[in-house]
Amino acid sequence: MKAAIEPTTGSTRTANLVLATWVSAINFWAWNMIGPLSTTYAGDMRLSSTEASMLVATPILVGSLGRIVVGSLTDRFGGRTMFIAVSLASIVPVLAVGAAGTAGSYPLLLVCGFFLGIAGTIFAVGIPFANNWYEPARRGFATGVFGMGMVGTALSAFFTPRFVGWFGLLTTHVVVALTLAVTAVLCMVVMRDSADFRPNTDPVLPKFKAALKLPVTWEMSFLYAVVFGGFVAFSNYLPTYIKTIYDFSAVDAGARTAGFALAAVLARPIGGALSDRVSPKYVVMTSFGGTAVLSGIAMLQPPPDLWSALTFISLAVFLGIGTGGVFAWVARRSPAQSVGSVTGIVSAAGGLGGYFPPLVMGSTYDPVDNDYSVGLGLLVVTALIALLFTALRLRAYEPKPAEGGPS
Template identity: 30%
Template sequence: MKKKIQLPLQTANLVVGFMVWVLISSLLPFIRADINIPPERIAIITAVPVVLGSVLRIPLGYYANVFGARLVFLISFILLLFPVFFISQASSITDLVIGGTFLGIGGAVFSVGVTSLPKYYPKEKHGLINGIYGMGNIGTAVTTFAAPVIATQIGWVATVKLYLILLLAFALLNFFLGDRKEPRVKTPIVEQIKGVYKNEKLWLFSLFYFITFGSFVAFTVFLPNFLVDFFELGKVDAGIRTAGFIVVATLVRPIGGWLGDKFQPLFILMTVFAGLTIGSLILAFSPGLALYTVGVMLIAITSGIGNGVIFKLVPFYFNKQAGTVNGIVSMMGGLGGFFPPLLLAAIFSLTGSYSIGFMAFSQVSLVSLVLVLWLYYMDEMTLSKEVFDHTGQGILVTDSSGKILSINPAFTELTGYTEKEVIGKTPGILSSGKHDSAYYDAMWKAINETGIWQGEIWNKKKNGDIFLEFLMISAVNDDSDEVVRYVGTFTDITDHQ
């Protein structure tokens, strides 16, 4: 029974964690009425929760494997009680920075669920399951929409204190409903990191999530004050519009995971980064509110889909180190939300415009699109090499003049010749002398006329043994229909003869 409720329970945990994570940025227009905050300090205050919320994702993802999600969520919610109460008593910028830093624990719990939940489901559902869990991002929308509405009635201090009740309630829920028997993985974290840090896919996925989740977080913390200052909207109106962005990005996240389960995930990522490039280009031209909304919604949709797809890719490529890799990738995503608000604020203070910042974002998205194309190409090359290396048939590749360019391990096993011994030579080194020139003339006539020949042929191994093989030779042509190489595949059929 407890296994069945882990998905809804952990998703609800993420909702609460993200509600707390954006508490300051959502209430900042109200907090500024009581605490004097210069405009240049706003970006720092809204961004500091992202730092700890990003860095802590690595240990929390690891400890979710070691101790289970139940204990990690429980301790996280208890620890969050302290910074939430501290913020309710804040009277200075320093208080907000200190309290906001430790609110990052709320964002860090993300790596717990993406590590824990795949243990309960088959691989073909990991994208959808992590996508559903990722819908917990909607917690940022709940706070962004509800906190300003409540604050207009009871004030921001009392609103913050309400979150203490919520955290206590979910600490108890995890104590009673969390799975005490969750499978554990206890490989030391240093060994896990050593096993993955040289893998370029780890850093590519980190970059991709840095862009997709980073744009989600950045717009979440950036939009409320931007809409008030730039478009002169009301505080509640700005909160509702920001909540709309969050809801859209959150609801399409499981769609991204589902698409990653059903189709080639890298194709989906190509579409994601193309959409982010177009959306940020729209914003770069400082449009009116209507077109600005179109650009922001395009970013919401594509970033949400991207967030879902990436966590289909992580367990697929890093099954045994999923906890640590999830932590590293999600940490980079969190950091992706830290820098853009600071960069946009700095650019605005220098130029009086956000256009340069959005243009830079479009170029980073375009570079990511190119990198996804490269990764797909490399994957295809790797697949081809794995087939080449592990097939049981001997394979040799020659150039158009007949000189051997490459052989596979099965060739060496069947003939005794190593790659070093045959590269640059012709297949004539295998000749047994049992066939006359007319036999070979007929073979090459068939290849030149039809592009292929197959049949039985006697050849000789390195140790002098004669063996009968079934051989197929194919000609490979370029775009101008000129032969550029020949590929021969063979199987030893001596025993059958």
Template identity: 30%
Template sequence: MMSNIRSITVLLVTTWAFIVCFAVWMMFGVTGIPIRDELGLDPFQFGLLTATPVLTGSLFRLPLGIWTDRLGGRVVMFVLLVACAIPVWLSAYATTLWQFLLLGLALGLVGASFSVGTPYVARFFTKERRGFAMGIFGAGTVGAAVNMFVAPALISAYGWQAVPKVYAVALVMTAVLFWLLSAPDPGTGRTTAGSTARQLALLKNPRVWKYCQYYSILFGGFTALSVWMPSYFRSEYGFSIAQAALLAACFSLPGGAFRALGGWLADRFGAHAVTWWVLWAAWICLFLLSYPRHDLVIYTVDDNPLHFSIALPFWFFAGLLFILGVAFASGMASTFKYIGDEFPNSIGTVSGIVGMVGGLGGFLLPIMFGAILETLRFNSSIFMLLYGIVTVSLFLNYLTEVRKLPVMGKRAHEMSDDPAAKQPRE
């Protein structure tokens, strides 16, 4: 009974820490709008500003995952929360783009908290309950929605500089709460993953790279859209910052809240079934979202022009965005169900690798959004890009899971550290 209470407590306090970290990580998605206006940034520069924190949060997922396997999630998470509060506070005093970019690189480390919390929480639960626990913890991405509500209110009342100051204080307070309520990591120093060289050898496993591709669009797409949508709603529909952030929450809120559902579904129906269907749901949503606003002229038999204006109304657009958020959230949970089942002794390392690649997707996509918007000059072009990436994911899933073609090879099963995973799937 006490062990169960301890597991639930660790899950809840670690999830709260991840919520705060994710809100901080997405901070520039809202504060970047007044900063863009203040500095006169173009779409590419704005994309770079919003993407910079995602870069370090992605690159450090692998080393922090390894350190978590060795030092324990409790210690690593506490140090991370305290250390990141400093650049977050200092960003309130930045006045030039290069200052924002440098501080963004530093504060972006909070994004690596996912690869710390994932193995830490997983070690307190059995394999049968791990998918649901991972879904609950992964629901910390709801921090993106929290940012959409908190940041606009602070900007409206006190200016954008108040946001990083409040977030820095929240990080320190969360660090204290986490240390008081969390428990020592039962896997500290006892992981069978071996040396750093052996852990990095997992990079040779083609199955790991398949999950990286899934996560690059599921998590990378979620992260990129979370920081981009407030600006999108403001540009496409003319809403204020507060209104745009509220509508953007239609995407980021279900992206967190429904991740637990994705974990439960993955436990019940299997990681493959959930991943397959959420990719299809995302594919359909992105196809519709890709449709640009345009005017159509049709000439009648009398040679008279008929003018039609075709555009997605904001309520329909927001509804599609909601469904897309649910799909991405469920897919993120099912991807880590794969990892927990197939690499139980290297969860920290593998989740770090997959999380790093997914985060890099979240870094590159906003920059690509800015570049494609500069080139094509219409907002829905960003969804065309995502549509193409999801198509690749569906094709890969079809070949390796539905058709069971040896694209990933028998070697992938042999290289798993779980004996059960080495057996070919029925």
């Protein structure tokens, strides 16, 4: 599918950025179809805490690793083609998850959840797409706005349990699948690649190896694994956490999880915009510091509903600012011809960062004291390590790739 090229004008790039953000949102919704229903599945199928955690974590793993390939393909085929391809490829897994859940089969749901991870690869498409549309001075803003597509997790957390109550489990998945199809058609008709896009036709494997040799890839991968991994982990596991600790219903837990995800989504462009004005280093350091403090407060199990809500929403804000800051840093430091490859690897690291925490939370949960302190304590330690790494190892200002290349 050959991507159309559009001259760079203000209205055109705004329209393309808005559409790209919507494509991301609906694919994030699809990616997060299991998380909001995890407590329902656990009850109906009598799953252990570890089994329920595996169910939540499996789509995260596939969506993360798949970003490496999708990022490199975006360098070659352009964002428009890949937005269409990922949206269409996600339709069957969404329907399959609905069918498996209706059948009440845990093994089948686990397998279908594996392929549901395809929807999670969408993030690796949007960052290079937005970069091509905006000049370097505004790429923090552009990637931050695109990152608001994470709102799909909030939409899923809020609406998926309600849709299931209103329409039934399978019909809910059909609705999301149809929305993916409509979105793909909209991209075919409206979306265009920037005139600044230059296809990188080098084979994927050499591009991947070249990206791995860049220090920026490893440095940003570590930082993003903490901030985005924390966001993904909480967005998917928070319904289970809230129901277990505070005994809310699946619908109420979903509503509170939606508030967490929405706060992170709104904070992301703020982090990107701040990074256009000050060094991303200071934005990211603020994120890690806040994450450590709020995770420590969460260990104390603040009472519902006001204090627990303030704790987790504040945590979401710090994580959201960090995700915007890290990718503004990626856009600033990555060589233009390798943005997709670097983005794929960094965003994969972020997704992998979200894969392990649900497993850790499930395996370290203390049913006697109804306590998740071990898992939250590990997040505190990880955030502090990331803070020290950023403060001591990374420079506030880097030479531009065109001038000095990434360092």
